[in-house]
Amino acid sequence: DVKVTQSSRYLVKRTGEKVFLECVQDMDHENMFWYRQDPGLGLRLIYFSYDVKMKEKGDIPEGYSVSREKKERFSLILESASTNQTSMYLCASQVNYGYTFGSGTRLTVV
């Protein structure tokens, strides 16, 4: 089975900090995605990547950037964390057609 690992389950950061969320998949998949999940809003796409060093904006990219230096690793960066970025962040890797999600990182910005 594909495994998607997110490095932190819970994070608490201060406003203005630069935050790195890491995601690693173990099956050499090309397609990787970052979503944020908020109550009543479902999952909203932040950024995605089809290959190394390739990235595309999703529906809500403002305040975020990404890095994909190696195929297995896709990092989400909050350049200057703000309280409205408090959320659950989910990374996904595409397995044939279906997505495999990581267990998520619950980020609180104080």
Added chain:
Amino acid sequence: QQPVQSPQAVILREGEDAVINCSSSKALYSVHWYRQKHGEAPVFLMILLKGGEQKGHEKISASFNEKKQQSSLYLTASQLSYSGTYFCGTEGVRGTDYKLSFGAGTTVTVRA
């Protein structure tokens, strides 16, 4: 643009049936269905690629009406394990839009 799911929530007794609908305003290549249990990651259930095709996962099946840009998920003879939040994910015309847009989710509670 996110698809619209209905209903927002449904409560069932074991053995009852339910239908969850997913509607999009754009042409679709595929529809995915996922289930998320509390505190866990969403889990892939199935994908539908053709108009009118039905697929199944246990006693959960789905249909996809390509012309209407709608999909429905059918929970038949529900079990306690079916409780969770169900999300549909829609993919636009392949070749130009690979990413999934998810609905807000439908919370299903199955009671004994």
